[in-house]
Amino acid sequence: MKRSFRGCAVIAGLIERNTPGQRKSGRQATFSSDILYDTLLKYDPEHVLMQITREEARRGLVDFDRIEEMLARCAGRLDHKELDRLSPFAAPLFLEMGRVPVQGEAQERLLAQETARLMEASGLNKIVIAPVQ
Amino acid sequence: MSDGHVFSLYGAELTARASGVLWWAHRRILCVSDLHLGKSDRMARRSGVMAPPYDTADTLYRLQREIEALAPQIVICLGDSFDDLQASGSLDSAQSACLYRMQAGRQWIWIEGNHDPGPVEFSGAHLAEYRDGPLVFRHIAEAEAEVCGHYHPKAAVSLGRRHVTRPCFLYDQHRVILPAFGTFTGGLRSDAAVLRDLMQPGAVAVLTGETCHVLPMPRG
Numbered sequence: 001m002k003r004s005f006r007g008c009a010v011i012a013g014l015i016e017r018n019t020p021g022q023r024k025s026g027r028q029a030t031f032s033s034d035i036l037y038d039t040l041l042k043y044d045p046e047h048v049l050m051q052i053t054r055e056e057a058r059r060g061l062v063d064f065d066r067i068e069e070m071l072a073r074c075a076g077r078l079d080h081k082e083l084d085r086l087s088p089f090a091a092p093l094f095l096e097m098g099r100v101p102v103q104g105e106a107q108e109r110l111l112a113q114e115t116a117r118l119m120e121a122s123g124l125n126k127i128v129i130a131p132v133q
Numbered sequence: 134m135s136d137g138h139v140f141s142l143y144g145a146e147l148t149a150r151a152s153g154v155l156w157w158a159h160r161r162i163l164c165v166s167d168l169h170l171g172k173s174d175r176m177a178r179r180s181g182v183m184a185p186p187y188d189t190a191d192t193l194y195r196l197q198r199e200i201e202a203l204a205p206q207i208v209i210c211l212g213d214s215f216d217d218l219q220a221s222g223s224l225d226s227a228q229s230a231c232l233y234r235m236q237a238g239r240q241w242i243w244i245e246g247n248h249d250p251g252p253v254e255f256s257g258a259h260l261a262e263y264r265d266g267p268l269v270f271r272h273i274a275e276a277e278a279e280v281c282g283h284y285h286p287k288a289a290v291s292l293g294r295r296h297v298t299r300p301c302f303l304y305d306q307h308r309v310i311l312p313a314f315g316t317f318t319g320g321l322r323s324d325a326a327v328l329r330d331l332m333q334p335g336a337v338a339v340l341t342g343e344t345c346h347v348l349p350m351p352r353g
Contacts, residue, residue: 014184036185039316043187108343110292115340115348118290122349124335 004056006033008049138302138345140337142309143267143278149302149339153314154199155280160265163203166211166272166282168192169248169315171220178219188316189224193231196314200235208239209263211282211311212246212272214253221253229255246272246283274331277307284328285313287320288338288351303328303350305336312341324353 009015015033040047058064071080086094119125137150148156155164170192173184200208215221224232232255235241241257243249252259262271269276273283288301300312300320310331313320321328323338329352336350 014182035317039187039191040185042191044185047185107292107297111290111297111340111346112344114290114292115346118348124337124349 001053001057002034002037004060005037005049005053008052008056009033009036012049136344138339138347140304140309142280142304142306145266145268147280147309149304149309149345150199151341151343151345152195152199153300153302153312153341154196154203155302155309155311156203156205157265157268161204161206162209162265163200163205163207164209164211164270164280164311165196165199165314166311167213167246167285167313167315167318168196168210169213169216169313169318171223172216172315172317174223175216175220184317189228190231191316192314193228193235195316197231197235206239207242207265208235209242209270210244211270211280212244213248213282213313214243214246215249217248218251218253221249221255242270244270244272274308274310279308280311281308282311282313284310285318285320286310286323286328286338287312288323288340288348290340290346290348290351298322299340299342299346301341302339303332303336304339305333307333322353323350329353 006015010033014036037053040050044050071078136152137148137156139146139148141147145157146159148158150156153165156162157164170189173186173188176182176184177186236256242263243253243255243257243259244263245251245259245261262269264270267278269279271279271281274281286301286303287298288303289296289298298320300318301323302312303310303323308331310328323329323332328350332350338348338350340346340348
């Protein structure tokens, strides 16, 4: 959703397109699309940009509407099982390796691990930054 | 007060909270920086960019949550509280009421920033800087033993192929720079020259977000 939203926000002229690899030399004049998405989700989830984003996300590389129609067409001739977890065949659809970001709890855990490692490596966690008297 | 990273600055024990506010428990001072209230309004006025106009309400709401959690006696807004001097007039009645409620029963100090260099119509003291004990609260870093803002620091951590960037506190033995608290504020990476020059080797970054994560200040 956030990826689709970014595209919509660029087209809407809300944010500028970032060329990957370009370093920002100073203070950002614009902010990331993520904060716009989070704000709209919190305060105006039916905003037209969010509706468009949902449409875009639905159609993306997989047209979920057509899958729903196919299932309706084949009702009774296919055993349709709703699983409570990803099946091995479905996994590639949901997890584009390295491209779908790990969010939420897992990201917090990874961050905690990596920052602890950095502190350990630098030795800073052993130094008490004593006040200058 | 477990939602934060405790550190010492000139003998004062300070807590950098995950929300982005600085808490000095002993003096019951809550300090927050770069609220940039009215930013979406100013953007619409000046550049015609129509960002969703919920940033002011969101910033105030998050600040209210911290004030309710901590019950400070003094709240210090460390400058750039308003995106420009006109923005203070753009708060609607609900937002103004929220601000008045937060101010009730406590001392409120507006430190002048570069975006809001003059007094605004809300109550509270309007000062260029504020001293308490060993520390000075001002908008832009200039000396030692200070608590300041202005730079909107953010730090990037590499997690395999992805980088996670979060607004962060930066501190060393001389000063602490607060992250920008406002909802639509952009940031300056800690490896930017001005921050590298300002902060001593051994400076620490404290990432904000769901919880605090502490790491050596990335210098690039």
